[in-house]
Each structure stands twice: as C-alpha cells, then as structure tokens.
Amino acid sequence: MSKEGESKPDPIFDYATFLANSARGSLEEGVFSSSLRLIDALSRLPQILPESIISDPFLKEITEFANRGKTTSFLESREAYIKFLDEILKRFAQEIKKRNGLT
C-alpha cells in the first residue's frame, strides 16, 4: 500500500477494536487467555490516555508492571500468572485505601 493510502495512527480506535475483539474472542479462548486480554488492556492504557492522566505515578507504575509481567508470568505457569494478578490487585487495593483516606 502506498504511503498516501495509509491511514493516520488512531490509538483509541485500535484500543476499542482490541476490546471488542477480545470480548468476542473470550468466548472461544478460555478463561486464562481472556484474563490476559484484560491485563493487556490495562497495560495498553498509556497508549490512549492523555499524558496528564497517565503521568499519575500510580497508573504509570501499575501499567508498566502489568506490561512487564503479563507475558512472562503467563508463560511461566498458571500459578505464576495468578500470583502476578493478585499482586496487581493488592497494589490497587493499597492505592484505593490511600486515595479514599483510609491510610
């Protein structure tokens, strides 16, 4: 395809397509792969969010953590992947407590 025929990058459209595709694909792929799609969606947030939002230190750190760990833990074992997801959730819970004035 010629350069002229190429469309402009559209990360939000790509992200929405990824979500819709994953929603349908989840019915075929099984729970672990479906879970991986969700974590992948989390790790892709920096691609679509404005810098003002993604510069939030927690979101920056957690999306980077999700991005680093998603494939390594998934490929290592089910147990490693579950441990990785629990760690993400624990970090969110700690942040929620902080943001809601509980710590």
Add this chain to the structure above:
Amino acid sequence: MSQLETFDALAKRRACREYSREPVKPEIIEKLLYAASRAPTACNAPYRHFIVVDDPRVIKSIRQLSPSLLADPPLLIIVVADLKVAVQDTGPLAEFSAYVDSGASGQNILLAATDLGLGAQFTMIPVMAGIREILELPSHFRVDLIIPVGYPKQGWKGSIRAPKSANKVYHNRYGEIH
C-alpha cells in the same frame, strides 16, 4: 415498622439494587445481625464472622474492587469464614460447608431486611487479594458474601422474579415430578 410473618417476608423478598442515602440505624443493624447469628454452623464451630461496614470510604473502596457490587448502599454486611478454625473444628469439608453456613446467615439477613422494610441482596467476590487488603483480613479468612443493605430508592420496583421453572422439585427420586 412493619412486622411480617415469615411467609410474607419470603413472598416479599426481592433483590434490591438501588438504595436511598438514608442511613440504617444501629438498632436496626443489631436486628439484622441477630437474624444472621440465628443461622446454623456445622458443629456450632465459631468460624463465621460478620463485618459491618458503614464508613463510606470503606464502602467506596470495596465497590472499586468488586465488579458485581453495582449498588451504592449505605451499609454492607460482609460474611467471612475463618477457614483455619472451620477445618480444625469440623474437618476438610468445612471449606465447602462454610459457604452453606454463610449462605444461611445471609438469607436470614435478607428476610430480616425485608421484614424491616429494607432492601438487600447477595453479592460475591471471586478474588480475595484486594478485599483482604481493604478489610485487613488475615489470609486464612475468606469473604463469602457481601450484602449491601439500605432503604430501597424511591421508585425501585425490585428485581425480576425468577421463573417457577428455576426451581425443579422431584418426589422420592430425580425425574419424578412432585
């Protein structure tokens, strides 16, 4: 305050998913807890605990971690099982039977709530990692039920009633219609 007969409460009970902001008074909460405590536990073992949550910050935190908790109630009653005590006192089956006992206490709460003009419903959380952190719950405890409680929002008509076909009853053996 209404005082219903048991069967009236059974007939009237519906899952509530929209609540007013009116707080639930402490004496009403005590009645709900009394109802909950009247449910059985296997061997009377002391492994079922209740956590009453009325701090809006804690409710918000739990809602943020619990996708099935769609409502924004003024009160949560959380039924948790101490699995260490359950298994020690009643054997390995307790990991499963604790769910039954939690469900029994939860149903008592729903019926008592109906009797007291309150709305409530069952919700469950499949993953413990986040909620343990919020509730500062030791790792051998499991959250079995999260029950939102409150006065139904004006205009709330109640959830769709399950069809009769949802409950099948047989006589003496499977397949023999009762």
